[in-house]
Amino acid sequence: MTPTSDGNDGIQVSDCPRCGWPESDTYEVMSRHLTSEGVVSYTRCACGEVQVRFQPYDAGRVVTTGPPAR
Numbered sequence: 727m728t729p730t731s732d733g734n735d736g737i738q739v740s741d742c743p744r745c746g747w748p749e750s751d752t753y754e755v756m757s758r759h760l761t762s763e764g765v766v767s768y769t770r771c772a773c774g775e776v777q778v779r780f781q782p783y784d785a786g787r788v789v790t791t792g793p794p795a796r
C-alpha cells in the first residue's frame with residue numbers, strides 16, 4: 727500500500743494522490759521559500775497537482791507534504 731496523508735495530518739511523505747508520482751522524484755519546483763525553521767517548497771507534479779512541502783534545516787528530509795494551505 728502507498729501511504730497517504732489521510733488521517734495523518736499530512737505529516738507523511740507520500741506519492742501524488744492524483745497520479746501516484748513518487749514524491750521523492752520531484753517533477754517541478756515552482757517556488758522555494760526560506761523560513762526561520764526550514765525550507766518551504768511549492769512543487770507541481772507531472773499531472774498538474776500542486777503540493778507544498780516543508781523541509782526543516784535540522785532533519786535533512788521532507789517531513790510534510792500536501793496541498794497548499796493558502
Ligand SMILES: [Zn+2]
Pocket residue numbers: 742743744745746747771772773774775
Ligand atoms: Zn500527480
